[in-house]
Amino acid sequence: MTAGAHSASDAYLTLTQESTAAAIDARNTATTRQASAAAQTVVHAQWDIALRDLDFVLKLDDNGDGNIVWAELRKHQQAIAAYAYTNLMFSADGGSCRIAPTRQMVDDHADGAYASLMFDVTCPGTPARLTVDYRLFFAIDPSHRAIVVSRSGENVATAVLSPDKASIDLPLRPQASR
Amino acid sequence: MAPVAAPVATATAPASPFRAPYVPTSDTEVLQQVPADADPTVRDMKLLRNALELDPTSLAAADRLARAYIDFGRELGDAHYAGYAEAVLAPWLAKAPSPPVALVDEATILQYRHQFSEARRQLKLALAQDANNAQAWLTLATIDMVQGDYPSAVHECSQVAASGGSVLGIACTGNVRSYLGQAQQSQVILTQIAGDAPSLTVPFKAWVQGLLAETSERLGDWTQAEDHYRKALALTPKDNYLLVAYADFLLDRQRPAEVLTLLRDSSQSDTAFLRLALAKAALNSPDLPQYVWIMGARFEALAQRGSDYYGREQVRFALYLQHDPRLALDLAERNWQVQRAPWDARVFLEAARAAEQPQAASAVLAFIRDTKLQDPVIEPLARQLETQMTAPTVSTR
Numbered sequence: 001m002t003a004g005a006h007s008a009s010d011a012y013l014t015l016t017q018e019s020t021a022a023a024i025d026a027r028n029t030a031t032t033r034q035a036s037a038a039a040q041t042v043v044h045a046q047w048d049i050a051l052r053d054l055d056f057v058l059k060l061d062d063n064g065d066g067n068i069v070w071a072e073l074r075k076h077q078q079a080i081a082a083y084a085y086t087n088l089m090f091s092a093d094g095g096s097c098r099i100a101p102t103r104q105m106v107d108d109h110a111d112g113a114y115a116s117l118m119f120d121v122t123c124p125g126t127p128a129r130l131t132v133d134y135r136l137f138f139a140i141d142p143s144h145r146a147i148v149v150s151r152s153g154e155n156v157a158t159a160v161l162s163p164d165k166a167s168i169d170l171p172l173r174p175q176a177s178r
Numbered sequence: 179m180a181p182v183a184a185p186v187a188t189a190t191a192p193a194s195p196f197r198a199p200y201v202p203t204s205d206t207e208v209l210q211q212v213p214a215d216a217d218p219t220v221r222d223m224k225l226l227r228n229a230l231e232l233d234p235t236s237l238a239a240a241d242r243l244a245r246a247y248i249d250f251g252r253e254l255g256d257a258h259y260a261g262y263a264e265a266v267l268a269p270w271l272a273k274a275p276s277p278p279v280a281l282v283d284e285a286t287i288l289q290y291r292h293q294f295s296e297a298r299r300q301l302k303l304a305l306a307q308d309a310n311n312a313q314a315w316l317t318l319a320t321i322d323m324v325q326g327d328y329p330s331a332v333h334e335c336s337q338v339a340a341s342g343g344s345v346l347g348i349a350c351t352g353n354v355r356s357y358l359g360q361a362q363q364s365q366v367i368l369t370q371i372a373g374d375a376p377s378l379t380v381p382f383k384a385w386v387q388g389l390l391a392e393t394s395e396r397l398g399d400w401t402q403a404e405d406h407y408r409k410a411l412a413l414t415p416k417d418n419y420l421l422v423a424y425a426d427f428l429l430d431r432q433r434p435a436e437v438l439t440l441l442r443d444s445s446q447s448d449t450a451f452l453r454l455a456l457a458k459a460a461l462n463s464p465d466l467p468q469y470v471w472i473m474g475a476r477f478e479a480l481a482q483r484g485s486d487y488y489g490r491e492q493v494r495f496a497l498y499l500q501h502d503p504r505l506a507l508d509l510a511e512r513n514w515q516v517q518r519a520p521w522d523a524r525v526f527l528e529a530a531r532a533a534e535q536p537q538a539a540s541a542v543l544a545f546i547r548d549t550k551l552q553d554p555v556i557e558p559l560a561r562q563l564e565t566q567m568t569a570p571t572v573s574t575r
Contacts, residue, residue, distance in 0.1 A: 008257040010483055046199070051210040052258065064215030071205035105199040106209060110475030112446075113209040116199040141261035142268065145483040160483055 009137060009144040012048040012114075013088075015121070015130070017041070017152040017173055041092065041172060043121040043130060047084065048107050048114040053137055053144070054080055070106075073115070077104050080115055087136040092127035092172070129169045138163045194475075195468045211446070219250050230266065237277055240266050244283045249381075252290065255418035255447025260287045278304035282314050292487040292516060294321050312343035319350050326518030328358055328549060345371060345378070353389050357520065359550030361396035368393060384413035388420050395427065396520075398554035403427060418447050425453035426521075430555065434460035448476050452491045455499055470499050489513030493525040503532035514542065520553055527559045536566040543567075 018041075051068050055061055060068045060076050081101055090097040100120045107116040123130065130150075137144035146161040153173040161168060202209065213220045226243040233239050244263040251259025264287055270280035281304035288297035298321060304314045319334035331354045339347025352367035368390045372383070387410035394403035407424040414420065421444055425437045437457035444450035455469040463469075473495055480488065490513055497506035506529035514526055523542050530539035545551075546560050 008480070008483065008485060009261060010479055052212060055210070055212045056258070056262070061212050061214075066211055066214030066217075067208045068210040068212060069205065070202035070207045070209060073202075073209060074205075105201055107199040108196040110472045110479065112211075118199075140265050141258065142264050143257065143261035147479075147482050 009050060009053050009141050010111075011050065011053075011136060011144070011146045012046075012109075013132070013134075013146050013148045014046045014048075015132075015148070015150040015170065016044045017150075018044060039124075039126055041123045041126055043090075043123070043172075045117075045119050045121055047088070047117040047119070048109065049080070049084060049117065049136070050109075050111070051113050051115060053141070054083075054115060057137075057140060058083060068113075073106070077115075080104070081117065084117055084136060085119075087134070089133040090121045090123065091131045091133070092123035093125070093129060095124050095127070097121050097123035097130070126174065127172055128174065130172050131167060131169050132161070133167045134161045135166060138166065195471055213250075213254075219246070219253075222246060223250060237270060237279065240270060241279050241283060244280075248283065248286055248290070253414070253416050253418060255422075255444065255449055257291070260290055263287055275307060276303065278308045278311055278314065282311065282317060285314070285317055289317060289321055291485070292489070294325060294516065297321055310341040312338050312341040312346060315341055316343065316346055316350060319354070323354060323357065324517055324519050326357075326545060326549065328354055345374070346382075349382075349386055349389065352393075356389070356393045356396050357549060357551060359552050361393050361552050364393045365390065365397065380413050384410045384417060384420065387413065388417075388423065391427075392423065396552045396554075400427075400431065418444065418450060422447075422449045422453060425450070425457075429453065429456055429460065432460070434458075448473075448480075448488060449491055451476065452488075452495060456494070459499060473499065489516060490519075490522055490525055493529055497525070497529055497532055503529060503534075507533040507535060507538055511538070518545065520551060520556060523551065524553070524556050524559065527556065527563055531559065531563060531566075536563040539563050540567070 051060060051073065054076075055068060058076055058079055060072055062072050062075070081104065085099055085101070088099070090099065098121070100122065102118045102120060105116040105118065107114045121130070132148065134146050134148075136146065142163045144162075148157075148159045148161060148168060148170075150157045150159075150170040152171060155171060155173065157170050159168045159170075215221070223243070223246050226239070226246050230236065230239040230243050244266045247259040247263035247266065251257060251263070263283065267280050267284055270276055271284055276284075281300045285297040285300035285304070288294070288300065298318065301314045301318045301321075304311055305318075308314070315334050315337040319331045319338065322328070322331035322334060332351065335347055335350035335354055337347075338350050341347075348367060349371050352364045352371070355361070355367070356364035368386055371378075372386050372390065378386075387406045391403045391406035391410060394400075394406055404427065407420065407427060410420050411417070411424065421441060425440055428434070428436050428440065434457035437453055438461075441450045441454050441457075445454060451469075451473055455466070455473050458466045458469050477488070477492055477495065489509065493506050493510045493513060496502050496509055500506075506525075510522075510526040510529040513522055523546060526542045527539055530536055530542075543560055543564060546556065551557075
């Protein structure tokens, strides 16, 4: 079945706090490498953005035939990342966090195909809260919404971001101390 | 499929038909369809956007682009364009007072999203500045018709005519009458307007043919109704509203195979997709579960974002594709608070009958009596429920 566009523009941002064990392992590794390395918190993220929406701003359908094919999308992946990541910011307990893109894939949703941007958010220390500041598409489509799901241990927090509520604080699980 | 977009799980829900995030292997794999450059409407929108970029302070340029987006989105049944239009209007809506033309455009978007109270507020602000704004009166009349406030609609239609939109006003009046047990008069008025064809624009002619089709349905004249649907679609073949109305007509006539052909290129529209799924159900098609899953996921995505503009469709989905009459009745009750067109009454009665709760429909039955609604499908349904209401009921607990 051909997937088409759907009624309104949504993006899906899924955040998963790295498991405690992995975080400690990471810290141990860091510690072994560099004795003075400060603790840090890593959150894995998957950000699905509709190709339909990206095409409106970045024109992915190069030959204009009405079909975005893989070759066309691949050519625009860098532009997509550049555009998307300037419209998303993370901070934690007031300190800013770093976004490190890992890879870009394709994800099918009920209303069409999405660019799936995978990345890690690294924040200094062991903050209690992660703040998301989201601006993607709001200037060209105020009805765009970001559906945010955040998993931290057993806690699952969900939120919908809109131009009126473009920022959200998400709880982070306290890191186990050794 | 990302886990967050999964629909509410039910015991019988099939697994998502989508694979996990992937990297395509073939350069030529089609991932997504978008409007093609060759589409004349797409070309027009591009020209209008360039015109606005050259003259960003021009209200006329903003209005033209916003209207083009709104019309294209309506045609496709794709609400993205309503959002794009809103962005174009935003600087004008931020001004106090906002120019009436921007307020009317914004009201059209809000009406499309079924945010009727907000739409009314914008229209009243526009009319306070410009009492002769025919488009504002017409939009207000349309909202009142959707919400079943026919006396107000009659008044507003006369204001459309008085504000210089005489043919528009007459068509408006003809439309209201079809809901007030005067479908015959409605047909006469609309036929007369359709006869003035050469002087009318194509979208207006199509609109009148669509109204005639619905009026013929009120009168139970299926041959006439189909003739008008075909005439309307010959004028505007991609109009989502007409396609969906004709699909409903075909589903009622037990012609589901024709629905699949009619809506072949319209699966992007949620309203059209529901009719495709209903046709698949009528045909016992093996890919029905996939259609049901996708429809459910689309409604779920709307719920997640806090939008709820397809009340009528959600009732039919719950009733005929999820087979959950209680849920359907609950959705019908909520929908009735917002929309009261004949189809809203019909799905309410169908849900009440399926849930065996005729008394739940008493307000709808009263509305049908008060407005003298004529409809060969709704009338027998209403009589049946009225009989059940007066019959002794067997308690279920």
